[in-house]
Amino acid sequence: MTLSLNDLPSPQAFLIDLDGTLVDTLGDFVFVLNQVLAELGQRGVTREFVERTVGQGSEHLIRSTLAEVGADAALYEDAWARYQRHYEAANGEHSDVFPGVLAGLQGLRAKGLPMACLTNKPARFARELLRRKGLDGFFDQVFGGDDFERKKPDPMPLLKTCEALGTPPAASWMIGDSSNDAKAARAAGCPVVLVRYGYNHGEPIEAVDADRFIDSLEELLA
Ligand SMILES: O=C(O)COP(=O)(O)O
Numbered sequence: 001m002t003l004s005l006n007d008l009p010s011p012q013a014f015l016i017d018l019d020g021t022l023v024d025t026l027g028d029f030v031f032v033l034n035q036v037l038a039e040l041g042q043r044g045v046t047r048e049f050v051e052r053t054v055g056q057g058s059e060h061l062i063r064s065t066l067a068e069v070g071a072d073a074a075l076y077e078d079a080w081a082r083y084q085r086h087y088e089a090a091n092g093e094h095s096d097v098f099p100g101v102l103a104g105l106q107g108l109r110a111k112g113l114p115m116a117c118l119t120n121k122p123a124r125f126a127r128e129l130l131r132r133k134g135l136d137g138f139f140d141q142v143f144g145g146d147d148f149e150r151k152k153p154d155p156m157p158l159l160k161t162c163e164a165l166g167t168p169p170a171a172s173w174m175i176g177d178s179s180n181d182a183k184a185a186r187a188a189g190c191p192v193v194l195v196r197y198g199y200n201h202g203e204p205i206e207a208v209d210a211d212r213f214i215d216s217l218e219e220l221l222a
């Protein structure tokens with residue numbers, strides 16, 4: 001059942017996903033992956049491929065990319081090292097903050113509730129991207145895919161983030177763009193709101209079990 005925002009437990013904290021929710025980072029992923037593939041003498045990947053593959057962390061993205069272009073899986077270590085080097089340099093250059101994000105974050109911050117950014121992206125890339133996009137000041141905590149033993153859709157990152165913020169999961173809202181965020185939130189007992197404009201592994205977002213769907217973070221201020 002889809003509840004209206006008003007039917008959800010009043011928020012005591014917001015846990016907000018990064019890629020596909022705060023920042024449209026597909027351009028960075030495509031640019032960096034294709035740099036790596038060119039160096040390895042492989043053909044490139046499309047934006048559509050990246051859109052349906054991103055969201056489960058960089059290791060998954062690189063393994064899937066090598067499989068997509070028919071490259072030897074043994075190239076993984078080399079590809080991962082190159083990817084990290086290129087991503088660090090390009091981070092944010094081919095990415096844009098989604099419309100409504102800045103005003104949404106400003107409004108949420110004004111409510112005085114703790115906020116965390118919780119992504120499967122490696123933590124150092126996430127922190128640097130937020131800084132480069134001027135979004136770092138909004139978050140009390142930023143956790144990445146390598147900060148905990150398991151990544152979303154496992155509930156662990158959400159539970160650990162709630163612990164760090166000192167808020168109960170049942171009143172800590174997860175805001176994301178994919179079934180990964182929703183599954184993790186359900187398993188952690190967090191309310192979950194999904195944006196319609198993100199990636200969701202190439203599947204229709206409204207088919208995902210979530211409490212609410214929004215077109216802009218500003219709708220959270222209603
Ligand atoms: O898979 C990634 O690198 C990031 O994905 P997320 O920010 O949507 O969690």
Ligand SMILES: [Mg+2]
Pocket residue numbers: 017018019020021055176177178198
């Ligand atoms: Mg996402």
